[in-house]
Amino acid sequence: MAQPSMRDAIRKAGREEFHERGYYATGIAAITARADAHKGSFYNHYASKEDLAVEVITDYGNExxxxxxxxxxxxxxxxxxxxxxxxxxxxxxxxxxxxxxxxxxxxxxxxxxxxxxxxxxxxxxxxxxxxxxxxxxxxxxxxxxxxxxxxxxxxxxxxxxxxxxxxxxxxxxxxxxxxxxxxxxxxxxxxxxxxxx
Structure with a gap:
């Protein structure tokens, strides 16, 4: 079975953090820690926390x-x-x-x-x-x-x-x-x- 990508891990961690703590209380460090990723790797996949939030909200709406x-x-x-x-x-x-x-x-x-x-x-x-x-x-x-x-x-x-x-x-x-x-x-x-x- 293919391993989930780092982008997927960050998106999942971001969704969980946003849902549990809210947007402004969630930092990129908390997201990457939850995804078991280096903080710098966040910017390999998302330009900003807002970009991640837009994707997370869209996913949630689609579900x-x-x-x-x-x-x-x-x-x-x-x-x-x-x-x-x-x-x-x-x-x-x-x-x-x-x-x-x-x-x-x-x-x-x-x-x-x-x-x-x-x-x-x-x-x-x-x-x-x-x-x-x-x-x-x-x-x-x-x-x-x-x-x-x-x-x-x-x-x-x-x-x-x-x-x-x-x-x-x-x-x-x-x-x-x-x-x-x-x-x-x-x-x-x-x-x-x-x-x-």
Whole structure:
């Protein structure tokens, strides 16, 4: 079996450090130590810590199974519920200690790191776009009147990310459990209230 490359080791170590400690609290020395690499080798693969963070965020976004939201074999609002249940399980696996990387970076990043901001915005906009499309499908199927799919999509994302962030701060499943059992269902019920058939 081929050995993982040093770039892969650094990327993995960077992801773990960013997720556990945050972007600004993580130094290149900590990343290379975790990767069992010399500090100087970092710059053989990445021009900066920001470059690594952009790659890590992109990888994380690609792992969230966004394709679930486009599965036409499942009723649109059901696929939304299944999607949020899936992404929440990844947080639950770590007892909510780590939180969602998209939310963690969003809470921390400033205008000093524009490429990270752009990457976060692109990931969140893509997510909201898929949710909006699924909500639009549901609205069309039920001849909804006066609905706002895009606002509902963002309410779901904001509710999930808020629960993930508070769960991380309190090391508790309660915020996410509340989102899944109350916040998300009530948001979708409000959306359904616009159905006419």
């Amino acid at each position: 969230q199974r966004m394709e679930m939201l486009e599965d036409a074999s499942v009723e649109p609002l059901t696929r939304i519920e299944q999607h949020f249940t899936f992404v929440s399980e990844a947080l639950r696996a770590f007892d909510f200690r780590l939180g969602c990387m998209l939310g963690n970076f969003s809470a921390e990043i400033t205008t000093e790191t524009p490429r990270i901001q752009e990457t976060l915005t692109a990931n969140l906009d893509y997510w909201a776009g898929l949710l909006t499309k699924a909500l639009d499908e549901a609205a069309k199927a039920h001849a909804a009147v006066g609905h706002d799919s895009e606002t509902t999509a963002w309410l779901l994302i904001d509710g999930y990310e808020g629960a993930a962030l508070r769960g991380r701060a309190t090391r508790s499943a309660r915020p996410m459990n509340a989102f899944l059992s109350t916040g998300m269902p009530q948001t979708l019920a409000a959306f359904r209230s616009h159905y006419t058939k």
